Amino acid sequence: MALERTFSIIKPDATARNLTGAINAMIEAAGLRIVAQKRVKMTREQAETFYAVHKERPFFGELVDFMISGPVVVQVLEGEGAIAKYREVMGATNPENAAEGTIRKAHAQSVGENSVHGSDAPETAAVEIAQFFAGNEIVG
Ligand code: RTP
Ligand code: MG
Numbered sequence: 001m002a003l004e005r006t007f008s009i010i011k012p013d014a015t016a017r018n019l020t021g022a023i024n025a026m027i028e029a030a031g032l033r034i035v036a037q038k039r040v041k042m043t044r045e046q047a048e049t050f051y052a053v054h055k056e057r058p059f060f061g062e063l064v065d066f067m068i069s070g071p072v073v074v075q076v077l078e079g080e081g082a083i084a085k086y087r088e089v090m091g092a093t094n095p096e097n098a099a100e101g102t103i104r105k106a107h108a109q110s111v112g113e114n115s116v117h118g119s120d121a122p123e124t125a126a127v128e129i130a131q132f133f134a135g136n137e138i139v140g
Helices: 012-016 020-029 044-050 060-067 082-090 103-107 122-132
Strands: 003-010 033-040 072-080 116-118
Touching: 003 020, 003 082, 003 122, 012 020, 012 060, 012 072, 020 033, 020 072, 020 082, 020 103, 044 060, 044 122, 072 082, 082 103, 082 116
Parallel strands: none
Antiparallel strands: 003 072, 003 116, 033 072
């Protein structure tokens, strides 16, 4: 399998509870390398662009409000099959369905406030990484 990069967000519910380090430890324990990371407060425009794919969904407004409600930590993770591996480490979107040992099982509060985001495909990973990081900010 090829070395791959995925985009990750530690969401406001997690930064509010000081869980950045605990989540990073789970990411690193899974064999993923954090090759870029910064803490930012997203603007409404950034959050709307980021989640544009969901703009017709009933939860869109709530999702954008949540994503700008506090700081987030945006990251690039690198590893063999990083996209699928990180989705596994995150667990199901709804923490009630998330497997034991996953980030969402351990930390998520609800289907909306679910602690982390991870890209779902190579194309979306590339677009999401480019929205938040310049090439020279990523050190593999
Ligand atoms: P993400 O994009 O954040 O990595 O999560 P995901 O792929 O597991 O879930 P997705 O279907 O892409 O949904 C994006 C985010 O929208 C919020 N959501 N709320 N209230 C609801 O029913 C609902 N459904 C989704 C979650 O924050 C989810 O992560
Ligand atoms: Mg998604």
